[in-house]
Amino acid sequence: MITTLDPASITEAFDRADMTFWTRQAPQSDCARLRFLLTRTSGLDALAARLQTKEHVLSQVLAGNTPSGDRILSLRICREVIRIWQPRVRKRAHQKLIAEDGSIGVHFRAEFGFTAGAGSSDDPRLRLMSIWLSPAHTASLLRARERGAKEQELHSIVESATGESYFRVYASRLRAVTLKEIHFIHFSFHSAGS
The missing domain is CATH 1.10.260 (434 Repressor (Amino-terminal Domain))
Incomplete structure (x- = not known):
């Protein structure tokens, strides 16, 4: 069933991740x-x-x-x-994740580019990355998903959140991030309480 979903769609990446919450x-x-x-x-x-x-x-x-x-x-x-x-099961799981300051892992292969400090590039390159989003970005993404945000809006949130998480880890000064031509994207959830 999971193989029917588009590996490059952010919306369908959420659907794949949410399948872990299904009770039947x-x-x-x-x-x-x-x-x-x-x-x-x-x-x-x-x-x-x-x-x-x-x-x-x-x-x-x-x-x-x-x-x-x-x-x-x-x-x-x-x-x-x-x-x-199972929309109620998903909603409860998302609300619990937000309440417990959980985070979303974003694992993707895409054209990722940025401008920042010395040595950075605005020329997107194919990169394979795994980043954990902050609880604030996790909450923002889950709320957008819950209200039925379209693919483009979710893409913008993921782009911004990924950039901020990436530069937080590598201690650079962020100016702009581009995330395009996603080959695949996968989400995983981590509750701070687990």
Whole structure:
């Protein structure tokens, strides 16, 4: 199920990380997943629009007849379930992390550039990095995620937080950070109390 998510998407990196909080597994078949999605949607027409398909196609899937070769639809169904599965469990876990001054580990390979003190470069280079964000940045990122921030806003927060964390570790003076062409990004959570 996790392999259906985009490794370069910050939103989907959160979905992967949040799977560690799940108290039970999400439905496994397309038919079961659609039945679940219908309980969270105003009808088959709205769900079809959300999944960028037609109602009659979803009716076939609900009848157990997934159109052969429609891997894209299966991926969309799976991603949508992962995105909304156990929202209260996730919210509680995020609130606990914020309350305990926890932090988010950001592990990525991307074009990372910066301008700072002598010897720094504004020419982004492909880098593999692992950084723990401050509790303040962790809270900011989790709150943005919870209110449904779009990919670009999450990218800006991660860019800023990563830059500040990186320069805090290496004791340089930060001027600007760029994080682009993400190849993959992964989040992990650490509670200060654990």
